[in-house]
Amino acid sequence: MTSMSNNLLKIEDLTVRFHGLVAVDHVSFQVEPGTVHGLIGPNGAGKTTCFNLISGLIPPTSGRAILAGAPLVGPSWKRTRAGLSRTFQNIRMFQEMTVRENVMTGMQARLHASVPEILSRLGRFRKEETAAKVRADELLEFVGLAASADRRAGDLSYGDQRRLEIARAVASGPKLLMLDEPAAGMNPTETRELVELLLRLKQDGLTLLLVEHDMHFVMSLCDRITVLNFGRKIAEGTPREVRENPDVIEAYLGAKVAERLKGGTA
Amino acid sequence: MTTFLDNFFFSYQTLIFALGINGLLALSMYTVLAVGQLSLGQAAFMGIGAYVSALLTLHLDWPFAAVLLAAMIVPALFALLIGGPTLKLTGVYLALATIALGEIIRIFCNTSDLTGGALGLSGIPNKTTFTLIFGLLALALVNFVLIARSRVGRAMEAMREDEVAAGVMGINLPAMKLGALVVSAMLAGLAGALNAHANSFIGPNDYGFDQAVTILSFALLGGIGSPFGPVLGAVILTLLPELLTALHDFKLVVNGFIIVVAVLYMPRGLLSWRIGRVG
Numbered sequence: 001m002t003s004m005s006n007n008l009l010k011i012e013d014l015t016v017r018f019h020g021l022v023a024v025d026h027v028s029f030q031v032e033p034g035t036v037h038g039l040i041g042p043n044g045a046g047k048t049t050c051f052n053l054i055s056g057l058i059p060p061t062s063g064r065a066i067l068a069g070a071p072l073v074g075p076s077w078k079r080t081r082a083g084l085s086r087t088f089q090n091i092r093m094f095q096e097m098t099v100r101e102n103v104m105t106g107m108q109a110r111l112h113a114s115v116p117e118i119l120s121r122l123g124r125f126r127k128e129e130t131a132a133k134v135r136a137d138e139l140l141e142f143v144g145l146a147a148s149a150d151r152r153a154g155d156l157s158y159g160d161q162r163r164l165e166i167a168r169a170v171a172s173g174p175k176l177l178m179l180d181e182p183a184a185g186m187n188p189t190e191t192r193e194l195v196e197l198l199l200r201l202k203q204d205g206l207t208l209l210l211v212e213h214d215m216h217f218v219m220s221l222c223d224r225i226t227v228l229n230f231g232r233k234i235a236e237g238t239p240r241e242v243r244e245n246p247d248v249i250e251a252y253l254g255a256k257v258a259e260r261l262k263g264g265t266a
Numbered sequence: 267m268t269t270f271l272d273n274f275f276f277s278y279q280t281l282i283f284a285l286g287i288n289g290l291l292a293l294s295m296y297t298v299l300a301v302g303q304l305s306l307g308q309a310a311f312m313g314i315g316a317y318v319s320a321l322l323t324l325h326l327d328w329p330f331a332a333v334l335l336a337a338m339i340v341p342a343l344f345a346l347l348i349g350g351p352t353l354k355l356t357g358v359y360l361a362l363a364t365i366a367l368g369e370i371i372r373i374f375c376n377t378s379d380l381t382g383g384a385l386g387l388s389g390i391p392n393k394t395t396f397t398l399i400f401g402l403l404a405l406a407l408v409n410f411v412l413i414a415r416s417r418v419g420r421a422m423e424a425m426r427e428d429e430v431a432a433g434v435m436g437i438n439l440p441a442m443k444l445g446a447l448v449v450s451a452m453l454a455g456l457a458g459a460l461n462a463h464a465n466s467f468i469g470p471n472d473y474g475f476d477q478a479v480t481i482l483s484f485a486l487l488g489g490i491g492s493p494f495g496p497v498l499g500a501v502i503l504t505l506l507p508e509l510l511t512a513l514h515d516f517k518l519v520v521n522g523f524i525i526v527v528a529v530l531y532m533p534r535g536l537l538s539w540r541i542g543r544v545g
Contacts (some may be wrong), residue, residue: 055434080436092431094424096491101543104417105424109436111417118416119409121545129416129545172436 008033008207009176014053014063023049025231026063031176031224036198036208038222040215040242042251045228047211048089051180055079055086068175081109085174087165089181089211095154099145099164102153103136106171139167143197159190163197170201177201179210183217195221219243227251275396281508283464286399287457288504292484292496293406294453299490301446302426307348307364308454308481310371311341313473315455316462317375320387323463330393330463337459338452345451346444353443356429360447368478375470386469387462394464402460403497406453410493415545422446423543426490454481487528489535498537 007030014027024046031037039047052058054065056076065072072079085106094102111132117123140146143163148156153164162182169177182198183191191214198208198221212218218225219239227235227242229251235242242248249257275282291308298305315337322328322336348367352359375381382388413419421442424432433439462468480503488499506524510517528536 057430057433075439076430076433077436077438080434086434088431092428094427094431096427096540097420097423097543101420101423104544105420105432105435108417108421113417115413115418118418118545119412121412125416125545132417133544168435 006032008068009054009209010066011050011054012064012066014050014065015061016049016053016058017061022231024053024060024228027228027231027233028063029226029233029236031207031209033207034202034205035223036202036210036221038218038225038239039209039211039228040213040218040225041228041234044230045251046231047228048180049231050228051086051178051211055084055178077109080172080174083173083175084178085169085172085176086178087162087169087180087182089184091158091161091165093153093156093161093165095152097153098150099140099153099156100133100136100149102164103139103167103171104132106168107132107135107173109172136171139171142170142200143167144193159186159193162186162190162194166197166201170206174206176207176209179208179212181211181213183212183214191217279396280465281504282396283394283399283460285501285504286396286403287461287464288481288484288500289403289497290399290406290453290457290460291481292488292500293403293410293493294450294457295481295485296410296490296493296496297446297450297453299485300422300426300493301442302429303353303443303446304358304361305364305447305450306361306475306478306482307345307367308450309473309475309477310364310368311344311451311454312458312461312477312481313368313371313375313470314341314344315458316468316473317381317387317458318455319459320390320462320468321380323390323393324387333463334456334459337455339455341451341455341458342448345447349444349447353440353447365475365478368473368475372470372474375473381470384470386467386472388467390462390466390468392463392466394460399460399464402456407493407497411541414493414541415543418442419541420543423540483525485535487525487536489532489537491534491538491540493541495535495537495539499535502536 009031011027011029014024016024027050039050041047053060056074056079067083070082072082072084094105111128113125113128117125137146137149140149143166145160145164156164183194186194195217202208222239225237225239225242226233227248234247234251235245291312294308318340319333319337322333348363352363376384421437424435424437425442484500484503485496487503488495490496506521507517510520513520
């Protein structure tokens with residue numbers, strides 16, 4: 001089979017079984033480059049598990065993920081070096097580090113100064129370190145945290161930590177950025193700012209795959225949506241198609257409500 | 267005045283040397299803790315360094331510089347041997363494997379003729395000097411600061427705070443862990459060699475589990491926010507028993523009490539100041 005279709009990320013039959021529970025059950029979908037792709041579903045549908053499989057935090061029982069034509073294999077750090085980046089549902093900031101240091105830590109895959117170069121402060125070291133610092137400050141400017149660069153990351157407000165996590169994830173220069181519930185716990189103003197930030201990332205050519213519960217957020221941002229329920233893919237399409245899909249309505253609202261809605265519109 | 271200093275130095279030479287050597291051991295412990303791992307093999311690496319160096323000096327009469335080098339390389343090889351398989355696993359496997367290494371080394375040294383059995387090795391010439399110990403300690407500290415303020419220092423702190431997130435940053439976790447263990451083994455081996463050539467005698471029981479825990483307590487007391495914390499911890503824990511000699515039998519009780527209080531009320535160590543990570 002030749003995959004001549006235009007995709008950046010291709011998920012093929014991804015499956016993971018935890019002691020009899022099939023958390024992700026033969027899920028396949030594709031993310032087109034330059035788009036925002038949503039992965040939605042009720043609680044426990046397997047969205048975060050899907051993210052963990054793609055980013056290499058847990059090994060799949062079967063199936064695979066292919067990024068830009070190359071299968072993603074091995075632990076997470078190798079996948080980051082292959083062009084994948086992600087954020088976490090429960091923010092995982094390096095709290096003790098400063099905001100700038102957090103973003104610079106995101107650049108690990110792009111910094112190559114050897115230990116002798118580091119100890120002697122010669123060779124690639126100074127140039128690379130200065131460039132990293134400049135780039136970190138640019139990214140902080142981009143997400144609106146420039147003024148907080150030298151603050152302890154753990155002291156930032158929740159919304160600011162979310163934005164810092166995005167800056168840190170973008171710092172690796174990924175082909176695909178995966179965001180796990182980026183708007184969770186944000187107030188409406190913060191959510192609006194986040195939508196705007198993510199759209200700017202998209203404009204810059206970055207492809208986004210995101211898990212989110214806030215439907216308004218998902219519908220206003222995503223180009224395509226894949227819907228999971230009980231580990232299985234139940235629908236896929238544009239936001240409009242997904243919103244009108246009876247299986248999706250049933251998954252979210254239950255069969256009875258779906259029936260009544262159908263009756264109401266008929 | 268100079269006579270006073272000479273006398274002072276003569277009386278307290280063992281203690282002064284111990285301060286520097288324990289400082290190196292504390293840095294050895296720090297190297298592993300700084301990447302979020304727990305090793306209890308520092309005493310074993312120290313013992314390997316001590317025995318290798320003493321044997322090379324006594325039997326082959328190698329120059330001291332070459333002896334010190336060998337005392338760093340041999341423990342490093344043991345670290346590679348242990349770290350390779352155990353560091354791929356998460357959890358306490360490294361701690362367990364290093365405890366086992368300690369026991370193997372202790373029992374081997376206790377029984378082998380080569381290492382003098384339970385009697386140990388004596389008559390090791392005193393080649394360690396004040397300048398050498400504190401020069402190497404200073405050099406190690408400078409290197410730690412240079413490393414801290416670089417991509418490697420950021421990777422180390424990231425691993426210590428959240429290994430999952432550190433992996434997602436693209437940090438080569440196995441290489442970092444193995445590298446840290448090897449460097450820590452080299453430092454401990456160096457300290458062991460310096461100690462052997464300062465005390466003229468080494469025995470198999472100098473490098474047991476209690477020594478491993480003592481080295482760990484240097485780092486825990488001082489704090490691992492920067493390499494200076496563990497060295498401070500080593501200085502305090504080396505001086506404390508001497509300062510408490512007036513208490514005679516209660517010395518160890520008060521010593522232990524001070525450590526417990528420090529750990530209870532300063533869980534991040536006496537020196538919680540952290541070093542900047544931008545070079």
